[in-house]
Amino acid sequence: MISIDRFLSDEQDPKAVEKVIGKLNDLLTTGEELLYLAVQKKPAVNLLPDSIAISNKRIFYCEPGNLGLTMNFKDISWKSIKEVSFKEEFFGSKFICVPQHGENIVTEFIPKVQARKLHQAANQQLEEYKEMLRQQKLEENRATASPINLNAQPFAEIPAPEPEQPVIQIAEVVEEPEDETTLKLRKLKTLYDKHLITQEEYEAKKANILDSL
Numbered sequence: 001m002i003s004i005d006r007f008l009s010d011e012q013d014p015k016a017v018e019k020v021i022g023k024l025n026d027l028l029t030t031g032e033e034l035l036y037l038a039v040q041k042k043p044a045v046n047l048l049p050d051s052i053a054i055s056n057k058r059i060f061y062c063e064p065g066n067l068g069l070t071m072n073f074k075d076i077s078w079k080s081i082k083e084v085s086f087k088e089e090f091f092g093s094k095f096i097c098v099p100q101h102g103e104n105i106v107t108e109f110i111p112k113v114q115a116r117k118l119h120q121a122a123n124q125q126l127e128e129y130k131e132m133l134r135q136q137k138l139e140e141n142r143a144t145a146s147p148i149n150l151n152a153q154p155f156a157e158i159p160a161p162e163p164e165q166p167v168i169q170i171a172e173v174v175e176e177p178e179d180e181t182t183l184k185l186r187k188l189k190t191l192y193d194k195h196l197i198t199q200e201e202y203e204a205k206k207a208n209i210l211d212s213l
Helices: 014-024 112-144 180-193 199-211
Strands: 034-039 051-055 058-065 070-077 081-088 093-099 105-110
Touching: 014 034, 014 051, 014 058, 014 070, 034 112, 051 112, 081 112, 093 112, 105 112, 180 199
Parallel strands: none
Antiparallel strands: 034 051, 051 058, 058 070, 081 093, 093 105
């Protein structure tokens, strides 16, 4: 059972938190963990506040129904989210979720402190998901990449490189000294394989080197 104490640190409504956590406990999947919970605080009557919960797999939107007798849950996974943001207003903040497809999901009257932490938690999970996709793409690119130097032996005849190593270095497969252009290209590829530069930077610098020939 999830303890509610750590979700009350920013003056969230205890009754709302207890009700939402009790329901969410049954919805979490294996390996899924709740990271933050924000509770709406309307300026006048705040009897049935909405809540937004962040887990390491998705965002939950929790809306009371039937005068508080039921609770409606909607969720959106990180792969379906383009970005998140918040906008501070006179009464609290708007928390905005921009999906990959469809209309923005906007929740008003989130207390400002909670909105900032909600945004921070969501943004961190979104960045971690995007980084995981970048790593997967990088591994796919490594699996299909060919050596840069045209004088190298055919790719099929060269042992596959170790996952943590750059694509096969020319000095290991040819006895001739490298010219300046080849050396620059190899150093650039090494920077890219070590994640020190982005793919866009790699392509741009590679084009500049080739254009200078």
